[in-house]
Amino acid sequence: MKTTPTIVLFRQDLRLADHPALWAGAQRGPVLPVFIPEPLDEHGAAWRWWHDRSLAAFSAALTERGLPLILRCGDLLATVRELVVQSGASAVFWNRRYDPSGMARDRALKAALLADGVEARSFPGDLLAEPWELLRGDRPYRVFTPFWKAFLSRGQVVELLPIPDHLQAPSSIPSSDNLDSLAWRPRKPDWSAGLATAWEPGEKGAWRRFRDFLETGLYCYDGGRNEPACHCVSRLSPHLAHGELSPRQIWQQMRETASRHPQLAISADAFLRELGWREFSWHLLYHFPDLPHTPLRPEFARFPWREDRGALSAWQRGRTGYPLIDAGMRELWQTGWMHNRVRMLTASFLVKDLRIPWQEGAAWFRDTLVDADLANNSVSWQWVAGCGADAAPYFRIFNPVLQSRKFDPNGVYLRRWLPELGALDDTDIHDPDNAGKLALARAGIVLGRNYPFPMVDHALAREAALQAFAQLKK
Incomplete structure (x- = not known):
């Protein structure tokens, strides 16, 4: 095990369990968790409200395990380089993201760090399969059903990673900006009261929501998911979007539930198919990066x-x-x-x-x-x-x-x-x-x-x- 720290960058993956970059960093030695916010125009106001709460919950979870969350506002490469010097880190790890601007920044970051002599590694992100792994010959899928069939034919999803048993902080801890400096919380008038009533951001809140769905919603999901007044839907999408749960965790838990309760198999398959649509969407965006603005047809x-x-x-x-x-x-x-x-x-x-x-x-x-x-x-x-x-x-x-x-x-x-x-x-x-x-x-x-x-x-x-x-x- 190395004694020099590993910086682990967190983005839309604010959790401790099934986090490949965190796991790899912990096996290597001391870990310095870092969050560097993206430009404000990349995310909407409601997303920022959630991420603010999620960051607070994640920071508290790290503190319970003796780790700080270092928050730094600024240019990604310049800030990481600064933190490498201040912490003595010899490696920077992160989970991959698949949006066009995020991938471009990460490619530039990896190239620059490697040129600096710093180990830079990326790990599978919050998808069940990498977008380049499922192709129809040498072309991306453009229709969901054959895409999903090809995915299912692959067999088992990658095995989950637990929370690392031993998380060690570096001996030198750089300074951190305050969460309030992000200015992500609503100013007056505060429009977020309904959001705060409806949601519990964070990894613990995600698991509470998921378990409640498995216990009270999944049984009627197949028949009731189209009824907006029904309690049968999971409402897990925000937790997935902010990385408080990974799709691998959802996949495994759903399969285990269906195995223990065969009467839920149809609903479980229907739910996983919706998870498949999320997968298909990222497959398309990866191969057609102009999708947010330009019609595919x-x-x-x-x-x-x-x-x-x-x-x-x-x-x-x-x-x-x-x-x-x-x-x-x-x-x-x-x-x-x-x-x-x-x-x-x-x-x-x-x-x-x-x-x-x-x-x-x-x-x-x-x-x-x-x-x-x-x-x-x-x-x-x-x-x-x-x-x-x-x-x-x-x-x-x-x-x-x-x-x-x-x-x-x-x-x-x-x-x-x-x-x-x-x-x-x-x-x-x-x-x-x-x-x-x-x-x-x-x-x-x-x-x-x-x-x-x-x-x-x-x-x-x-x-x-x-x-x-x-x-x-x-």
Whole structure:
């Protein structure tokens, strides 16, 4: 074992268990955990709120084991070089990341450190398989089902790594910036109260959430995951996005649960397939780094999108006049999260009913989601817009009223987020515009005053969208 320290860089992997770089560093000798924040414009406000809390929890977990978390703000290479000198470190380890800008910075960091004579190593990041390991011949997959079949044919996922038994701090500890210096917490007015009520960031909170899902949600996941009022979904996505759990941990735990309880096997497989979509999204982003801004299907660069800042604002604020859309957008604003089925429907409404570019929706989600994930967000928006890999056909245009009646038949989800509609019966609450005057009066609703009229006629908007799509074929 070496006595010179190893700097371990932490980014979106704020955990102690199943952390390859931390494990390798601990086997080598003393470890200096370091966090260097990325430029602010790379992450949205809700993501930063979560990461601030997650960093505090991670720092406390390290302190319990006698290690400091060194926080330094500044240029990545210059800051790491400074810390190498101050700590006497002879190696710098990190888990790989797969976003284009992060990979570029890490490649430059590794090349510079090796030139300095410092050992620099990267380890598998928070994916089940490296994006370059699954190819169709020499080409990346562009359709999910064959990608997932190829993944499953590989067999077992890499074995998990425990928390290192012995974590030793270096004899020389460099100074650290204060967490408050990041300025990631909301200024006045503080909009984060709903987030703080809904979530417990950190590795311990992640495991509590996961165990609760395994005990109370997984049994109904296969049948209930499309119902936004149902408790069957895991809500693990923020913990994954911030690396408080690894997908390998989720995979192994889910397989073990299904093995012990065969009646849960169908739900477990359905859940792991969703984990597979996350994997597929990072596969695509790695091979097509322009995905966050550029349609994968190039003909969609000619699509006649509309620019309408007023309509975009109404969608963002949950004031479209379509209850399921508005409920989802208000859930997003208050909690930093939205049910997956409702994400799909709100996205479809923006790009097809309003014909506003998908990039605008992706940008809003990126700023307001605590689970903002560049790959999943970009790929999923392109999927809904019909311009990406394995995309939903553009002519699949969801009717928000019919979807509401199908997936929230008793209006439980609607009443939770739209209390002004709460007195309407289970039929009228999905479509207040077509409720009778008497029903509206009894419920105390004046359309246009305390709840908006529908901002578009869905049937007409659908026809206009189809006509716009038809122009691409000419």
